[in-house]
Amino acid sequence: MSVVTAVLRARPECADILGATLREVAESTRAEAGLVGYTVVRLPDDVFVLSERYADVAAREAHMASPYVARLLAQFPELLAENPGVEFGTEAVEFVDFRK
Numbered sequence: 861m862s863v864v865t866a867v868l869r870a871r872p873e874c875a876d877i878l879g880a881t882l883r884e885v886a887e888s889t890r891a892e893a894g895l896v897g898y899t900v901v902r903l904p905d906d907v908f909v910l911s912e913r914y915a916d917v918a919a920r921e922a923h924m925a926s927p928y929v930a931r932l933l934a935q936f937p938e939l940l941a942e943n944p945g946v947e948f949g950t951e952a953v954e955f956v957d958f959r960k
Contacts, residue, residue, distance in 0.1 A: 861896060861951035862920040864912040866944055874939040875906035881932060881939070882908060888928040894919020897955070906941070913951065920948070 870878040882900045889898050889912075896913040903909060914920040923929060936944060 861954075862914045862917045863949050863951050864910065864914075864920060864924075864946065865949070866910040866912075866946045868908045868910070868936075868944050869941045870906040870908065870939055871941045872906055875902075878906075878908060878939045881935065882910070885928050885932050888926070889923060892919065892923055892926075894922065 868878065868882075879900075879902060886898055886900055889895055892914075894915040896915055897911070898913070899911045901909045901911075912920070912923070914923065
């Protein structure tokens with residue numbers, strides 16, 4: 861499993877715009893064949909944390925090359941207060957749904 865974790869600190873005046881933009885990207889991402897999971901969490905102080913899970917590196921790279929991700933990345937200078945923190949990795953512990 862290939863994973864991406866991103867931490868985005870929005871400019872205070874752009875936090876709601878970033879949130880709406882991330883929702884749009886999440887909706888587009890939903891249709892990707894290799895997507896396993898995609899979560900966006902909004903924390904205090906206008907920080908957004910993205911956790912993305914893909915079946916493999918090829919699926920992750922296809923996502924990163926999509927036009928909607930390109931549009932999002934192009935908006936970062938306007939929307940973010942600082943450079944994003946992005947890490948790529950491999951899932952170390954499989955998610956277990958304890959509700960079952």
